[in-house]
Amino acid sequence: MPRREAKIAFTFGATAHAVVHAGATPVFADITPETFTLDPDAAAAAITPRTAAIMPVHLFGQPADMQRLTALAELRGLVVVEDAAQAIGAALDSTPVGTFGHAAAFSFYPTKNMHTIEGGMIVTADNHVAHRLRLLRNQGMNGRYEYEIVGYHARTTDVSAAIGRVQLAALPRRNACRQANAAFLNDQLCGVITPPLRPGAVHVYHQYVIRHPDRDALRQHLADQGIGTDIHYPAPVHHSPAYNVPATLPHTEQATAEVLSLPVHPHLTALDLARIVAAVNR
Ligand SMILES: Cc1ncc(COP(=O)(O)O)c(C=O)c1O
Known part of the structure; x- marks a missing residue:
């Protein structure tokens, strides 16, 4: 039986879309509610003979439980593809995210901790995968007009790369600002649940996500005080029209009702942070 499924959890739709674009089926498994990342027990329970891969998402900049997920993958003969879109600079037990799995993807969309206006990066230590990715990036060409496989136009422009180099140099300082802002907020x-840190983790706080049972009222109150917030994410991907999976994932579904992202970006001043605290603690 061909292996054509990948296990994913609470996330942005692109994680699931990537599985479909690869010709496979996303199978959704629940999160551990404290970290918002894939629960290894839920992932294990969802594995079938059709399962090919586990896709942990380092959501909001917090590393997933990679020790247990990579051990599970090894035991069951599965590939691990990390969605590190939100987590550049994050690490677990001194190991950077993106180096645990067989491959990992980072996003350089403008809201991310570093960006190239648009674009992203895939990393892998597997030469065969790297070769295939290089082909896919450039219309499947291995040499000029030699089409080894069917590819895409997914090349980075020189302008994006130049922006990325400057952004990369600023990343450690900006991540440190985010971490300091998060530590202050924590x-x-x-009266709210602040985001816990996984032991041994370096969290880069792409989002600073609190939980509150009356989230919408809190959000309105903060808006009235001139404090912008967002909801990541207001609905679970598996219930969206694109997937319409009837499964119930209680922790994911509860998270969508309770999460609220507060400002944590590196340009916040001490006064901004004090205003956020005063408004939340009212
Ligand atoms: C968790 C996650 N995965 C994947 C993506 C897709 O990244 P991009 O928009 O760069 O394709 C994003 C982007 O926001 C994301 O947050």
């Missing part, structure tokens, strides 16, 4: 906020 310390000062009351």
